Amino acid sequence: MDERNGYWKTMYEELELQMKDMMSMTLELVESNGMEKQKTIEKVTKENNRLREELEKSKMAQVENIKLNKEIRRLKLLEHKFNVTYAGKFTLKYLALKSSIKEQIKK
Secondary structure, three states, rough: HHHHHHHHHHHHHEEEHHHHHHHHHHHHHHHHHHHHHHHHHHHHHHHHHHHHHHHHHHHHHHHHHHHHHHHHHHHHHHHHHHOOOHHHHHHHHHHHHHHHHHHHHHH
């Protein structure tokens, strides 16, 4: 009977050692996965922040573009008024006359 108990005791101790080794390997694997996940999270966070900054720049550029388009439209309307109205035509002829007089004075 002692021989049987010794055999099973040895088998039980070996099984305990194997289980202990398996648990330590599992713990190492879980810790290494945690580090990889942390690195992935940091990488994704950096990319997210970069994309948010680009979005803000894009929004600011879009607002600036809208302002410039309004200014261009205002100036085109002003040019149209000068070309169509009598006062505008008179002003353009006056400016042309003034510049031609300046050129003749320089000569």
